[in-house]
Amino acid sequence: MAVDSTASSANPFDALTKTTDPTQLAAVSRAKANKQTSLGQDQFLKLMTTQMTHQDPNNPMQNGEFLSQMAQFGTVSGIQDLQKSFATFASSIGSDQALQAAGLVGRYVSVPTNTGVLAAGGEISGKVNLASSTPSLQIAITNATTGEVVKNVDLGNQSSGDIGFVWDGTNEAGTLANPGAYKIAANAIIDGKNVAQTTDIESKVESVSMANGTSAMKVNLVGSNSVAFTDIKKIL
Numbered sequence: 001m002a003v004d005s006t007a008s009s010a011n012p013f014d015a016l017t018k019t020t021d022p023t024q025l026a027a028v029s030r031a032k033a034n035k036q037t038s039l040g041q042d043q044f045l046k047l048m049t050t051q052m053t054h055q056d057p058n059n060p061m062q063n064g065e066f067l068s069q070m071a072q073f074g075t076v077s078g079i080q081d082l083q084k085s086f087a088t089f090a091s092s093i094g095s096d097q098a099l100q101a102a103g104l105v106g107r108y109v110s111v112p113t114n115t116g117v118l119a120a121g122g123e124i125s126g127k128v129n130l131a132s133s134t135p136s137l138q139i140a141i142t143n144a145t146t147g148e149v150v151k152n153v154d155l156g157n158q159s160s161g162d163i164g165f166v167w168d169g170t171n172e173a174g175t176l177a178n179p180g181a182y183k184i185a186a187n188a189i190i191d192g193k194n195v196a197q198t199t200d201i202e203s204k205v206e207s208v209s210m211a212n213g214t215s216a217m218k219v220n221l222v223g224s225n226s227v228a229f230t231d232i233k234k235i236l
Contacts, residue, residue, distance in 0.1 A: 104205040104219060110234040115144060116201040117223035118169050120179045126201040128155075128163040134188035137197075141167055144181035151177070158188070162200075181223045200233055 116124035128137065137155040142148065150171040155163060167184075171177045186197040203221040208229070210217065217229035 102208055104232075104235065105207060106205065108202050108204050108236040109219070109221075109232045110200045110202050110236065111219075111221070111227045111232055112198060113201050113203070113225060113227065114184050114199050115181055115223065115225050116167075116184060116203065117181050117221075117225075118167075118177060118179050121169070121176070122179075123169050124167045124182060124184070124201065126165060126184060126199050128165065128186040128188075129198045129200065130158055130160050130163050130188060131195070131197060132188075132190045133159045134190055136189045137163060138187050139165060139167075140185045140187070142183040142185065143177075144183050150182070181225075202236060 110127070116126065118124055124141075128139070130137065135157050137158045139153040139155065140149055141151040141153070143150055151167065152172070153165065153167065155165065167182075169176050184199050184201060186199050187194050188197050189195075203223070203225065205219055206222045207220045208217055209220060218226050219229050219232065220226045
């Protein structure tokens with residue numbers, strides 16, 4: 001892998017172009033004419049050999065200067081190896097994540113969202129991320145399409161932490177609500193004020209896909225909701 005020219009302020013060309021010898025200048029010009037933004041190993045060695053062959057006998061390259069150029073090449077070569085290692089590592093992580101994500105299809109996961117999907121005769125489960133102790137924790141369940149509140153659930157006095165809940169799918173009249181997507185809104189009385197709380201909902205994974213323009217995995221849940229693979233808190 002080549003090293004981008006912007007990766008270092010010290011360009012390996014600089015030390016090799018400090019000459020007035022026509023032969024050496026021609027070699028440097030040919031290397032630059034490649035229109036590459038990086039200096040490969042073969043180019044570096046060729047330029048250095050040309051410089052040593054045509055150096056001024058009355059002003060030869062000093063040992064310190066020679067060692068400095070070799071050290072600089074070692075740095076460039078080391079960066080190339082490091083970039084290759086990172087590329088391989090990133091590819092490995094991406095492949096591993098893709099395999100893990102594919103294995104989630106059909107399973108339930110706990111994700112940070114306020115929307116759940118009620119199946120026919122089913123229920124919606126989740127957790128409220130309660131920031132502080134409260135004398136009153138309330139959950140309002142709303143039809144995501146119509147905006148109608150179908151059920152209010154009083155969870156009463158609770159200590160801070162993750163508070164689990166299960167909605168059995170019944171409305172205020174005790175009859176089963178229609179299947180579909182529902183919003184879960186949790187509110188707690190904290191220091192005398194009604195404060196909204198975040199929720200994690202257990203949802204079924206319908207498919208997985210790559211996020212647009214990236215290698216990040218996206219998990220698509222039943223009900224058209226989707227989250228990043230890294231947002232999954234628990235696999236059930």
